[in-house]
Ligand SMILES: *[C@@H]1O[C@H](CO)[C@@H](O)[C@H](O)[C@H]1NC(C)=O
Ligand SMILES: *[C@@H]1O[C@H](CO)[C@@H](O)[C@H](O)[C@H]1NC(C)=O
Ligand SMILES: *[C@@H]1O[C@H](CO)[C@@H](O)[C@H](O)[C@H]1NC(C)=O
Ligand SMILES: *[C@@H]1O[C@H](CO)[C@@H](O)[C@H](O)[C@H]1NC(C)=O
Ligand SMILES: *[C@@H]1O[C@H](CO)[C@@H](O)[C@H](O)[C@H]1NC(C)=O
Ligand SMILES: *[C@@H]1O[C@H](CO)[C@@H](O)[C@H](O)[C@H]1NC(C)=O
Ligand SMILES: *[C@@H]1O[C@H](CO)[C@@H](O)[C@H](O)[C@H]1NC(C)=O
């Protein structure tokens with residue numbers, strides 16, 4: 060059966076849409092061709108070809124091909140209120156029939172006689188009834204044998220039959236829809252871009268005026284352009300969110316990732332771990348971005364961007380202006396600035412922007428004026444930073460200093476996930492103020508502006524004092540609680556809880572004690588999941604069926620409130636798939652409870668150290684857990700907006716979801732660090748014996764490297780399936796870390812492995828993990844790698860690992876040593892329970 064490419068014989072593809080209008084002669088041909096396809100599949104073993112078009116086959120109007128998993132359909136369609144025919148791809152299961160990709164968008168077919176096939180030159184083409192090429196994938200080069208396949212991701216690829224290399228793919232030539240796994244990208248060296256263009260209107264897929272893509276001026280940001288002028292920008296990416304999109308539900312940002320290949324190419328990609336979310340983004344003909352998601356089987360718009368608020372329009376308030384939806388009018392001048400044209404501003408025409416009230420001192424000096432008081436900075440809170448920032452990796456202090464010293468620097472901002480941003484341009488544009496989120500922006504003003512601020516402050520202070528007194532009375536009850544907590548031995552020295560943090564509790568969903576009692580069957584013993592540092596944890600079920608875990612702080616534990624508040628403050632600020640999610644809290648009378656998402660598979664120790672459960676976690680799962688914990692820790696240390704030292708990382712604090720993905724929990728001990736603080740001392744040492752780094756256990760010094768130590772211990776435990784407590788070995792008692800070191804030195808790491816892991820396939824990876832584990836538990840903090848390096852090492856991005864030095868705690872030394880050097884130290888070393896040591900100084 061040899062047919063020329065594009066020959067008018069129709070291969071029928073099963074699962075055509077219900078709209079099939081094949082009749083009469085057509086049907087006969089259809090049967091005939093069906094027979095031919097059957098025949099050919101016998102002869103050529105084509106297998107099932109419902110997701111593939113291979114020459115000489117083709118599909119005609121009314122026929123479709125379907126991705127292997129049934130999620131996507133490729134075929135002919137007409138948009139709403141249009142009779143024109145287009146070739147496109149759409150979601151099979153969503154009720155929005157909006158095509159996520161359109162081939163001949165600028166050149167519609169006027170009849171239903173079009174076909175889609177592979178042309179003689181090997182291109183994917185749309186032909187009209189007269190065989191004219193309406194659209195082509197336009198791949199140049201030698202003529203070869205290719206076929207097109209609709210993948211499960213919704214990507215239509217044209218590949219070589221001989222070597223399967225991809226010659227063209229629809230993900231590289233998108234229309235208006237951004238799907239999971241797709242890469243939106245810009246290469247600043249080659250100028251290559253993958254960006255999205257809106258339809259002209261809902262009934263016309265032709266290229267419209269709006270486009271969406273990445274713009275890179277030092278920092279990559281997502282922009283929407285109207286024609287060639289900026290229309291909306293996302294603000295820079297801080298590793299977790301776009302700082303100009305604070306109201307975007309973190310659920311839809313989670314899974315977003317920036318890929319910087321360090322060679323000039325930046326891409327954004329997103330993917331949800333929960334496939335049933337099926338979310339995708341669409342740039343509408345009006346310049347809006349919609350997020351579609353499937354919830355309870357219905358697809359909904361769950362988020363919309365720009366036009367939702369006037370403030371989102373790029374440069375709405377002109378130079379030096381900023382927009383705040385809560386203000387009336389929405390535009391104001393930044394502090395130290397006034398409207399350039401007051402009449403226009405009165406008419407709410409803000410485009411002329413604002414001008415500086417008092418000239419900067421540094422300009423006067425540089426033009427020969429006399430020295431006066433130095434300029435300073437005014438802080439504006441919760442801002443979307445202006446566009447076109449310069450970036451450097453400087454610390455916050457360096458950033459401020461540099462900006463103050465350089466007269467051309469008119470503003471700076473510092474955000475730990477981004478670094479130092481500064482503006483050295485003539486003006487600041489597209490600033491916006493939010494009621495939460497955003498970053499602090501520091502604007503350079505003359506010193507007299509700062510003085511003025513002081514005067515106002517005096518007035519404000521009087522008012523604040525009055526309100527303050529009222530507030531003090533109001534928080535009296537809580538205050539008394541805290542004092543009692545302190546009296547009972549809590550040293551308060553590193554107490555993060557200040558009155559401001561009481562607000563945090565208010566922000567959090569509040570559950571009533573009654574609700575939680577009924578959810579847990581009155582905290583019934585049978586619902587008890589375990590014992591945390593400060594009280595038992597119960598499983599519960601809310602009235603709406605949601606399963607929860609409730610931590611009930613022991614009434615008697617004097618330490619409760621501070622740690623409780625600490626946990627609330629820390630977790631409520633964190634969002635990461637490898638951190639357990641706090642759903643709410645409850646404070647009623649003596650009772651303090653925290654409500655978390657429920658993790659059906661309990662904690663890691665229940666798997667690692669249980670001879671039966673050990674079997675359930677093969678090496679792949681274990682490695683996945685190691686990576687997940689690493690990512691969660693990296694987020695805590697570096698990527699979140701705060702720098703957080705967990706201080707109590709251990710197997711029983713790693714919870715597992717239904718797919719055994721790890722989530723770090725128990726933030727009762729966590730410590731938030733200021734911007735450039737990276738080490739601290741404490742007199743109250745909390746942590747778990749066996750996981751504590753030497754410098755922390757001995758001297759109370761902790762830093763991210765003490766978490767790295769704990770992570771190293773965890774790594775060794777995961778690989779060996781043994782606890783790092785003392786166990787008997789041939790030559791007396793020894794800890795797991797000590798044993799690992801010993802085996803490393805006699806080159807017998809295999810002896811360390813959990814016999815339940817089949818090692819044949821992953822031998823190298825397992826040994827690498829032990830090696831990294833040993834690097835993490837080195838005695839001196841400075842020798843230990845940071846978490847980001849640990850992750851690179853685990854992923855083999857760093858190939859040559861250094862030779863580890865002697866670990867801390869190789870022998871049972873803590874009690875003896877600490878007794879000699881710290882006679883007043885009390886060590887309560889119950890192996891599996893968090894201990895608290897109070898150093899009397
Ligand atoms: C199609 O036309 C009808 C009637 O003119 C109109 O109500 C509807 O909004 C149009 N739909 C679209 C998607 O343009
Ligand atoms: C393919 O090339 C033709 C001729 O250069 C051009 O008119 C057409 O727009 C191109 N098609 C695409 C999809 O780039
Ligand atoms: C093209 O590739 C297919 C599948 O590999 C093969 O069956 C067919 O014979 C090839 N056609 C030509 C013209 O080489
Ligand atoms: C695959 O084959 C095509 C055409 O024969 C050629 O252009 C391409 O370089 C090949 N790709 C690889 C990876 O060999
Ligand atoms: C987009 O730009 C065009 C031309 O400048 C203008 O007429 C139109 O109003 C703009 N659209 C929006 C939504 O701002
Ligand atoms: C995925 O999301 C759906 C809808 O929100 C939810 O019902 C389901 O439980 C989620 N599945 C997982 C594994 O989180
Ligand atoms: C700011 O960015 C511009 C353009 O990229 C560059 O010329 C200038 O040197 C930068 N300034 C600083 C201080 O980085």
Ligand SMILES: *[C@@H]1O[C@H](CO)[C@@H](O)[C@H](O)[C@H]1NC(C)=O
Nearest residue numbers: 449461464465466467468483
């Ligand atoms: C200030 O910044 C500008 C622009 O980046 C640069 O050209 C200039 O050398 C800097 N001046 C000083 C004193 O650092």
Ligand SMILES: *[C@@H]1O[C@H](CO)[C@@H](O)[C@H](O)[C@H]1NC(C)=O
Nearest residue numbers: 589590664668889890891892
């Ligand atoms: C400590 O762990 C052991 C065994 O793993 C268990 O029997 C014991 O009850 C645990 N102690 C506490 C206080 O949870």
Ligand SMILES: CC(=O)N[C@H]1CO[C@H](CO)[C@@H](O)[C@@H]1O
Nearest residue numbers: 659660675676716717718719
């Ligand atoms: C390994 C293991 O126990 N997995 C379980 C995790 O939880 C889900 C849901 O409860 C179970 O179905 C798995 O068997």
